[in-house]
Amino acid sequence: GAVVSQHPSRVICKSGTSVKIECRSLDFQATTMFWYRQFPKQSLMLMATSNEGSKATYEQGVEKDKFLINHASLTLSTLTVTSAHPEDSSFYICSARSANQPQHFGDGTRLSIL
């Protein structure tokens, strides 16, 4: 089945640090990748939609200068949380899909900002 790899699985760092999270589709070419954030006991909230070679589309209320998304190829998208602060601590999950296929999720990245 479709496999999406997300790295790192956990990050603990100081306030002000920038953190990069990678999302790779391992056995298919992902036409679209998505980035979600999930706070404890809440559902997934879509942050942005990323298509290869074009700018990401951000959801309302998500700061594009703070959450930088790069989708350089059909198998790789990265999310960089710039100058992270404690309120950015959350579970970040990517997903990827190809045409007419369901989204498949990476294992998520637990980000803790001290």
Add this chain to the structure above:
Amino acid sequence: GQNIDQPTEMTATEGAIVQINCTYQTSGFNGLFWYQQHAGEAPTFLSYNVLDGLEEKGRFSSFLSRSKGYSYLLLKELQMKDSASYLCAVRGAAGNKLTFGGGTRVLVKP
């Protein structure tokens, strides 16, 4: 916009059946998905409905009625490992992104 409702929590006994309902109001519709999410883990895909009717996959079945904006996920022969959150998600007319409901936490008791 999209509005998706599902119960917050359900409790059931091992070996029993549980039905999780999901109602949605959307500006467009291009499919409904069910995902399972264990605590601290990412969601895993369970089922997909785009036409009315029942889709069966082993112990899990999902039903869709587009005219009623309604779906359910049926879990049969419950096992302890089925304790998880179950997320209903709708893909809108734009075709790409999913909007998730709040999730239903299912607790399976011995």
